[in-house]
Amino acid sequence: xxLKRLGIRLTIAxxxxxxxxxxxxxxxxxxxxxxxxxFEVADLNERLDASAxxxxxxxxxxxxxxxxxxxxxxxxxxxxxxxxxxxxxxEVNGGTQFWITTEGSEVGYRVSEVLFGIDTEGVGRTEDVxxxxxxxxxxxxxxxxxxxxxxxxxxxxxxxxxxxxRIMETQTFPTASFTLTSxxxxxxxxxxxxxxxTTISGELxxxxxxxxxxxxxxxxxxxxxxxxxxxIPVTFxxxxxxxxxxxxxxxxxEGVIEFVLVFSRQ
Numbered sequence: 001x002x003l004k005r006l007g008i009r010l011t012i013a014x015x016x017x018x019x020x021x022x023x024x025x026x027x028x029x030x031x032x033x034x035x036x037x038x039f040e041v042a043d044l045n046e047r048l049d050a051s052a053x054x055x056x057x058x059x060x061x062x063x064x065x066x067x068x069x070x071x072x073x074x075x076x077x078x079x080x081x082x083x084x085x086x087x088x089x090x091e092v093n094g095g096t097q098f099w100i101t102t103e104g105s106e107v108g109y110r111v112s113e114v115l116f117g118i119d120t121e122g123v124g125r126t127e128d129v130x131x132x133x134x135x136x137x138x139x140x141x142x143x144x145x146x147x148x149x150x151x152x153x154x155x156x157x158x159x160x161x162x163x164x165x166r167i168m169e170t171q172t173f174p175t176a177s178f179t180l181t182s183x184x185x186x187x188x189x190x191x192x193x194x195x196x197x198t199t200i201s202g203e204l205x206x207x208x209x210x211x212x213x214x215x216x217x218x219x220x221x222x223x224x225x226x227x228x229x230x231x232i233p234v235t236f237x238x239x240x241x242x243x244x245x246x247x248x249x250x251x252x253x254e255g256v257i258e259f260v261l262v263f264s265r266q
Contacts, residue, residue, distance in 0.1 A: 035123040035155060038110065039260050041218055044229045047104035051262045052223025097135040097190055099226050099263035105129050107147045109234075111255035116248050122159055124152035133226065133263055135190045143180035143202070145261060150174055167244050168207060176206040176257075178213070178232070186219075195220035204232060204257075209239040226263040231256045 108125035131145025150170035154160055164170045180202040188194050201214040217230035235254045236243070244251040 035110075035121040036108070036125060039106075039229055039231075039258050041229060044218065044220070044227045044260055045222075047260055047262050048220070048222045048225050048227045051102055051104045051225050051264070095137045098266045099133045099135070100266060101129060101131045101145065102225070102262050102264040104227075104262035105131070105145075105260065107145070107257065107259040107261075108152060109255055109257055111244065112252040114250040114252075122154055122156075122251070124154040124160065124163060126151040126153065129259075129261070131261060131263070133228075135186075138187060138189055139183050139185050140180065140200070141183045143200070144178060145259070146175050146177040148174065149176050149206075162244065162246070166242060168241070173206075173208045176204070178202055178204050181212075190221055190226070192221055192224070204234075206234070207239045207241050211238055224265060226265070228261045228263070229259065231258045 106125055106127050107129045108123060111122045113120050113122050126148060128148035128151040129145055133140060134142040149168055150164055180200060184200055186196055186198060188196050197218050199214055199216050203210050204213045213232055215230055215232045217228050219228045233256055
């Protein structure tokens with residue numbers, strides 16, 4: 001076989017392999033990759049509705065009803081008091097409210113990837129999140145949430161292995177957290193039906209590094225639940241995170257932390 005013919009065959013083989021790689025990447029990005037959609041306000045509303053429908057965790061009163069002089073029972077009076085508290089959640093400890101995360105909370109990451117020249121996304125999520133918010137009249141005085149980073153899962157186990165290993169090193173840095181650093185006046189009282197869009201600032205700690213951050217949120221109260229949705233932009237080098245890229249897959253140097261948090265008033 002002549003060298004010329006051999007060279008032609010080698011060229012064809014290389015082109016065929018390249019076509020297979022690109023075609024496979026296109027098939028994966030178009031039909032196989034199942035990255036979750038971005039959180040939207042509709043997701044917040046859905047989770048608030050679902051959470052509000054959960055039974056109360058308060059102990060049930062099994063004592064017999066006692067009729068009062070105005071022909072009402074103690075149970076009736078208790079229900080009336082509870083309804084009044086639900087209608088105006090500000091009447092707690094002189095206007096101070098304490099809320100903690102409950103079912104429906106979820107935190108994740110979203111990054112842009114280029115897979116053999118095809119644009120796609122990597123998304124990981126977890127419901128393993130805890131947090132709290134303290135409100136005094138119209139002011140948010142404290143807020144924080146902490147995420148179990150190792151529990152985040154995407155649609156690809158190989159990505160998850162890279163994420164937990166060389167990228168986030170979760171054995172050394174198992175959690176990430178956000179903390180509000182100074183009170184913020186929200187301009188509205190935390191009552192049923194209240195809603196707002198605002199920007200909050202604080203400190204984000206991730207991969208053992210803490211940086212100041214500011215980001216927009218949407219918050220609303222429905223069914224005696226406080227819901228908050230938002231995204232926090234992140235640049236990897238700011239948190240000493242290595243370039244996530246590997247052979248054939250290029251990851252852009254920034255991403256976002258996205259969250260939906262549902263809080264129950266204590």
